[in-house]
Amino acid sequence: MAIDALFHTLQANAIEHPIRFFLISLIILPIAYLISNEFVRRQARVSGLGGPIRLPVFGNLWEIRVNAAEKYRQWARKYGSVYQIQLGNVPVVVVNSAASAKVLFGQNAQALSSRPEFYTFHKASSHTRIFESLKRRRKGAASALNKPSIQTYIPHLDVESKDFVSELLRYGKSGAVAIDPMPMIQRLSLSLALTINWGTRMGTQENALFDEITHVEDEISRFRSTTGNLQDYIPLLRLNPFSFGSKKAREMRNRRDVYLNSLNRGLEDRMEKGTHQPCIQANSNDVVWGLDTITTLLQWSIALLAQRPDVQQKAWKEIAEIYAVDEPLCDALDDQKCPYIVALVRECLRYYTVLRLALPRVSIKDVTYEGVVIPRGTVYFLNAWACNMDDAVWTDPNEFRPERWLEQPDAPLFTYGLGYRMCAGSLLANRELYLVFIRTLNAFEIQQADNIDCHPVTGASDPTSLVSMPKRYKAKFVPRNVAALEQAIADFQVVDTS
Structure with missing residues (x-):
């Protein structure tokens, strides 16, 4: 009865004094929302787990809007390697050390086997029939990317890495002009992804589909940012009909559907005619891009190598122990025979950790960590950047030093994630990176043309992005033996793995 009486009183006031009622509502409603929202946020937090002070509504979003992984690493020094933050309404457990990562993501792999759904990426950007169909059948990719299967992809790695070297030679006019290596790196990654997934190549960067x-x-990867989309954590913002982020996400979703449909139709047509090449899509209808991480890592690595002739010289000396000077295109069947190149690749993966925060997980059951019960449904961030820079593993984590992997070959590497949902394509990526590194460094001396910041934190072009990318730059790729390189490219034949 009391509620009915209050309702009628408010209704009467609204009719008799509409302006006054409206002004009072403008004051009362936000206060009521703040109070009720704070109650919801407090109830959602993990009891017994510390963390930084949080603001109303926004939580810690303001503090981690730039270089989130590095901020989490700094907080770990104060709050311990495992603590909780509040991103809007969502409490998140952040894991920042190698030891804690092994416990939470290694020993509790099944409990942390799911991923949270975020509004921008899963609803506005990827909520399509194509995406959901692929998502349901992603398990097939694991068998297509296991160690025995990698051997069947060697001819593709052979062709794409050769074309990468050939483009550096051609666009760089045999080392006479400085070039931006990014388009060559993108073509390499995209063509390999298209070949493995749809059985078709991207033979040139001078193609409208390449640009699209x-x-x-690149835009869609931004929607997967764990810090750049406020509407993921503050539900009230989703009511904004003019939200630029949501509008752009829908536009990218529609544009992605166009080329995915085209690629699928092309594959289906070739399968009907019996002219298709074996590929993941033909076997499992799954998509594994790998565009972000491989592209970004090579872009960072070439920039750093241009400023580190000492590393290049040591690499070339080690390669010369295996290959003659007139063999610039090293054997594609070389399964990581050069220890220093293996170490160089691993150090680039560690130092740049292109996916600083591994894709988030959500627990499907309670997890106990150091006496604290973390309830099911909790979101976890693996701070791969902090784990790779863990001074409990390395005495000099801030230095770029490939030799560390020769000294500690069994040291952990967190770039591909950890546990049940770690990157399925890590074996293929390692093989690809090794071949690209050994061929590029054996074919060219990389000379610096632009003085850019190569530090993994301060040198990032967009510190809010999910995948950390350096600023664009140019470098010179000077052939070590131009005649031998041109002849090797002209005589190139695809390696036979049968």
């Missing part, structure tokens, strides 16, 4: 796919996938 690289642009759209």
